Amino acid sequence: MFTIAWINLVRLFRDRTNIFFVIIFPIILIMVLGLSFGSGGWSPRIGVTGASGPQAAKLVAALERSADMQVVRLDDDAEARARVERGTLTAALIIPPGYDHALSSFIPIQLPYITRNEPSALQLGAAVRAVVSETTMPARAAAYVRNGSFGDLVAKAESVTVPGITIEVTTTGTAAIPGNVTGFDISATSQLLLFVFLTSLTGAATLIETRRLGLSRRMYASPVSSGSILLGEAAGRVAVALVQGLIIMLGSGLLFGVRWGDPLGAAALLLAFSLVGGGAAMLLGAVLRTEQQATSLGLLLGLGLAAIGGAMLPLDLFSGTMRQIAHFTPHAWALDGFAELLRRNGTIADILPQLGVLAGVAAALLALGSWRLRAALTR
Incomplete structure (x- = not known):
């Protein structure tokens, strides 16, 4: 299982174009969006x-x-x-x-x-x-x-001194975005979810390539159980999402001072969302037949769900109806979790509802993807 997962990581980063789109491009977008929409402590x-x-x-x-x-x-x-x-x-x-x-x-x-x-x-x-x-x-x-x-x-x-006018400012309720939250913090969260899910879906092409080249048949011919093969493929999909997410988190934190809130809560959200992306990639790779189909549909679903889920336009700007529709996507639940950690100094206990929804979606996708992949590999 670990060998199969490791091979999937090696295949991803062996292609140098993937290094740009998986690592460099998200960091560039975080920088551009962070500078455009307010950089907090960064003075112009x-x-x-x-x-x-x-x-x-x-x-x-x-x-x-x-x-x-x-x-x-x-x-x-x-x-x-x-x-x-x-x-x-x-x-x-x-x-x-x-x-x-x-x-x-x-x-x-x-x-x-x-x-x-x-x-x-x-x-x-x-x-x-x-x-x-x-x-x-x-x-x-x-x-x-x-x-x-x-x-x-x-x-x-x-x-000369004259009687001055004193201005008192009070805030009613809780600010939607606290003053200590920078444009980098907001853009990093949305870009993390956008690219982790997008890379997972387009990475389904690797799974189709494995079937097309006969690698899956050779794995079945070896003394390895079908369960280990399926677990290895699932772990490979999840590992790709986790590695990319960790690179974006650490890179944005070191370069732009991005804060992710409670480390344990942020790690749990990243793991849950990576499981969702891995399950979606398995299902896509099992259902489709060609790499071109996986790449095209992966881009369409990845960008479309990100737009609906608030990874391109903040959920705060959505209407009530659109916000409800957004929560049919995993992105909105993950964004709610990160907002709780960052804006309200929440802990992992405060994001248990979001983690529960993401875990449920991940379990459903992984189970369905494993079932379909087993049928596709043994067809």
């Missing part, structure tokens, strides 16, 4: 040019104190544009050479903001405008008065 990088005068230096210092961004000082505008175009910077703020002179002469001046049209850059733009507005407020007050030297007016404006 903004380039700043032209901080030559006192007022310009004050503005740059205020930007550097902001927790919403990382400031990178640049030499000229051309470098700023090039680095934004290449994507090494989220945006760039150009401080013109006459910035200090314009403020002291009460002349309006614009600060060019360079960025690509993407969500993180638009959010950063709001933060930059807030810092610029706060920093230049004394200068704008001096421009409004214009009765004295610029330095004296700015000093008076900075020393």
Whole structure:
């Protein structure tokens, strides 16, 4: 049984294209989605040019104190544009050479903001405008008065205190997504389930290849029981899903700081979902006759069930009816389990309902797949 399972792993990773789609591609998608939808502790990088005068230096210092961004000082505008175009910077703020002179002469001046049209850059733009507005407020007050030297007016404006407005923020109920949950955490969970199930289904082609090449007949001719052969094939399918899931979990955790909640609960969810994927792959490999059929139907079912189950669009955005439909897929139950671990600091005891459903689905698929595979191998 262990030999058959090991051979299935070797056959998977012997093909170098599988290494890309099984390991590298999921990590790339986690990075792209995590950066696109909010990176939590990862502050966007903004380039700043032209901080030559006192007022310009004050503005740059205020930007550097902001927790919403990382400031990178640049030499000229051309470098700023090039680095934004290449994507090494989220945006760039150009401080013109006459910035200090314009403020002291009460002349309006614009600060060019360079960025690509993407969500993180638009959010950063709001933060930059807030810092610029706060920093230049004394200068704008001096421009409004214009009765004295610029330095004296700015000093008076900075020393004036007025009764402030206190804003109190309260939250009713429990937030759907806590503030400590990053875009990487959310994208990693969905991509884990998407690719583990997708790889399992498309991997059914290997099982069909085993039958087509006569390997299954030779195994039956050896002094090995049919039960051991079926267990070996099932273990091979589950092992592929487990190895891929562990690589995604560890890789995303090390590269992007993704948290998976309670380790025991996360491991149990991964094992249960891998059993579901292994059972589905066995059933698909036993029913279909050609590798092309397995690959095509595997892609269709893998992507379709992932979309319905919330692995492509968060379940929080689904309507009530669609959320009920989503729970006809194993993906939705697994996502509920990971949400309990990550968002509400749950333990393995809190996800027993989700584990129970996944275990039931896995048992049904493995039993049906074993029955059909036995008939296909001995046909």
